[in-house]
Amino acid sequence: MPARGPRKRRRGASAGGRRPRGRPGRVKRGTPVRPRFWVEATVPHGLEPVAGREVRERFGARARLRRVAPPGAVAFDFAGPLEELLTLRTVLAVYLCRHYAVPRPRALLGHQHFRELVAQINAVQRLMPPGTFRLLAISAAGAHTPVMERLKDELAAATGLVVASHEGDLHVRLRRPVDGRPGWEVLVRLTPRPLSTRAWRVCDLGGALNAAIAAAMIRLTRPRPDQVVFNPACGSGTLLVERLAVGPARRALGCDTDPEALACARRNVRAAGLGAQVELYPWDARATPLQAESVDVICADLPFGHLVGSHAENVELYPALLDEAARVAKPGARGVFITHEVRLMTALLEQHPRWELRRVVRVTQGGLHPRIFVVRRRGF
Template sequence: MAKRPIYPAGHPQRIEVITTEGLEPVVRDEMRRFGREARLEREGPAGVIPMDYVGEWKALLTLRSAQSVYVVRNFAVPRPKALLGDEHFRAMVALIERVRRMHPPGAFSSLFLSAAGADSAVLTRLKAELCRATGLSLGTEDGDLLLRLRRAQSGEGWELLVRLAPRPLATRPWRVCNREGALNGAVAHAMARLSLPDPTDRFLNIGCGSGSLLIERLLIGPTRRAIGCDIDPAALRCSKANVEAAGLSERCQLELWDACQLPLHNASMDAIVADLPFGHLVGSHRENLELYPALLDEAARVARPGAHFVLLSHEVRLMERLLAQRNTWNLHSLVRINLGGLHPRIFVLERS
């Protein structure tokens, strides 16, 4: 019997999905919906999921737990100078134009090339020629059209990577209000997925801040009830602005509540999430010594047996000590992530 083809009809394209380091399994889980159109490599560099893909490129822009997506084109040339040759240069421009056609006119206005030796004479000329051919201006630090040039990861030659969107996927259109230390949209989505969302959930976002976790959970699907609470009126105003921008005002409630004294019944919540203060941009370690135990106990009171509590914190030793002192929460999993050089943990807890 003949073997079934790996892909449906179509030529596979090399794609790299960029993730927050540590969240690769969550992104891979989200990518299962692409089915046989995507063949993911079992392993890749930290924060990168390489794959061969035969589906519509635009579908990749719907990934919510990924940071960015790049299409990769290999050029069998010994040096970047050869990319200025007619055949290779036209192939580069064609790839760029295919990406641009995925978006409305005017979505891209500037071009930026990231590469070792980007200021060399050869790459300076390459950038100038690409700008001339595409009609885009040259970005000085960043650009809507982000290109990366590197030596081929396997074999010989050079690889051009073109980001499929003018901005990182983690940049959310609903974020009209931002707060210092606000959670990255892709990380918030990953945390919402780790709460094992269900349409019957009574969902609580403690210390909702700018509303990232609440919004990303609601964008996954319906809930029976969704609440975001914060003790800071300014934070609630920010959450309200973002919730309205996301078109979700009718699906949730925002409350001025103390997370350590919640006006909720015992065992009334099915899923709880929180981005706890690290003591870096928000709060302090001394304050956390009082806040964390009180918050864990109050969350345990309002959580039903089996409920998940997904929280992010850099206070790893404090959290481990507090969990060891309690029999109300079981540690389901612990995920170490990289947030701009900080390495907080996502604690996935389950109510005993």
């Protein structure tokens, strides 16, 4: 075993990375040592457990969830290339984090800390083609104090960025440690836009579902390749695209009475490369030509009655849509519905003869607090 000398910093481990556990002598010569990064993913409030499960399932032993994370976030240590984090679907954005043992942000301007801060930002810049990040934005309490202005200017100069006057694309957040330690934490967002902004969304329909919430709903349907999946009131196709993004289905069908919504869904589905796999129909979700007991999963983002529809219309629509969904669902089929009509939906499901209410998840979307209702078709 080699004698233990002074610890050397591994390449790539400086940007928020931490040395993996284990004795250095145990690492075989020539075995690449994976840096361990501290990562925080922001998620829609209420969906932290769903996102945490995605992290565990996707990365296995390479991700270790941290116990302390702010609300609306999942924190974990990650041993793998940062690029892989960009494939998470239930999160809004991913940040590379680092703790700095400094009493005040001013001390980040000191030589050693400033070098580490620049390395943290450079690690994020390297993830994208040169020129992707141009504008540096820092959010912190007191973001406009002279010290913060100086920090912005010096960081911009050292990283080749320009200080953003409004919206930036390289986002840095400064905060007090959430676990109560002394010091400051710096978080750098890995992407110029939130991860929930999908490249496939070429047609943006008013009232479209946030893609991270859609991905979480899809996880709650427990996707399998042998399923027939039906998305009544599909709008611009968010749920259908997110369903097929996680794996194939026997059939994936959507319907909507609005021709504009269907045209929008067609464009999005094609942009996602799923044109041949998704069937879209101009059916009324209250009476479809689908055979009875032919569908394994029903997933829908129902009109909330704000941007789309009205409460009076929903009072008519919801019971009929739930009855039709129960008719086409196989016994044991899973239904996952999101709506802001919480009282109406709860009352309908509690007394529905065919749907059994299994779980309700409160989510935050755009200042609203809709619920995801997970149900199971009785009669199994």
